[in-house]
Amino acid sequence: MDSPLHLYKAEFFKTLGHSVRLAILDALREGPLSVSELQVIIQTEQSILSQHLAKLRAMKFVSSRREKTTIYYHVHDREVYQFLDLAKNIYVRQLQQSQEMLKELMPSDID
Amino acid sequence: MDSPLHLYKAEFFKTLGHSVRLAILDALREGPLSVSELQVIIQTEQSILSQHLAKLRAMKFVSSRREKTTIYYHVHDREVYQFLDLAKNIYVRQLQQSQEMLKELMPSDID
DNA sequence: CTATTATATTAGAACATTCAAATATATAAA
DNA sequence: TTTATATATTTGAATGTTCTAATATAATAG
Secondary structure: OOOHHHHHHHHHHHHHOOHHHHHHHHHHHHOOEEHHHHHHHHOOOHHHHHHHHHHHHHOOOEEEEEEOOEEEEEEOOOHHHHHHHHHHHHHHHHHHHHHHHHHHHOOOOOO | OOOHHHHHHHHHHHHHOOHHHHHHHHHHHHOOEEHHHHHHHHOOOHHHHHHHHHHHHHOOOEEEEEEOOEEEEEEOOOHHHHHHHHHHHHHHHHHHHHHHHHHHHOOOOOO
16 A cells, blocks of 8 residues: 555655745746745745755756856746646635635624 | 745645545545545554544545444545646656656666 | 855754554444 | 444654754855
8 A cells, every 4th residue: 555656646745735845836937046036035044945945856846957156946847837726726615615614603603 | 925825735735745645535536435445445544544534624635424333435526636647647757757867877887 | 275155955953743552432233 | 221333532652844053065256
């Protein structure tokens, strides 16, 4: 049951399971950005950003190329955006459902 | 940057980031199954299975209904399968790429 | 060479997740 | 009731992840 492939799949999703890493992928939607450009957008410590980039690199979500001292990152396989958008459909529905449950509970009194 | 929605997205992916939970979703592809049926398929401790089912329930990936003493689980939103299949395309390509890199390194000698 | 800029890596503390075992709950049958 | 069966929850130890701070590397300019 816990075949290497199952474990790999789990790693794939774990890699996406962090808000900073999702923010990085979002930021790279329109094209490559350097680490310092990402730093401005994502508003996070240099070393934290680098660590998260390392995880995305390890899982081949992103690749980098150097230009003088600047390193530019880009998304390796643009299909991830289709994938992230499909995910969005699903979790938006999940959230809406929670909302509806809340509304059903709320309207009368708070108890 | 770390808005509640960003954090929710991350939780969504984290929930998928475990081989047992992925195996549960896979097992439920063809329709509902009881916990004991899942236990046979996934070959895991009762309490561990229950704990993972709880996480999938919390994130609304699955719902359950009771029939006498048996509890049947089903996938809440079948679009997750489209989504999981898209994910598969992506990580299979990622794996292939790693394979190619390995082959490029191997053929000559081991050093 | 040395200093500077950009980025990466490492080490350890803080925090979160998972697992295993024990216990709890819910239903039905006897 | 009591017992049996199916599943869920709780607790603490083991393990894994993230963050912070410090240090390392790589390229260039001076």
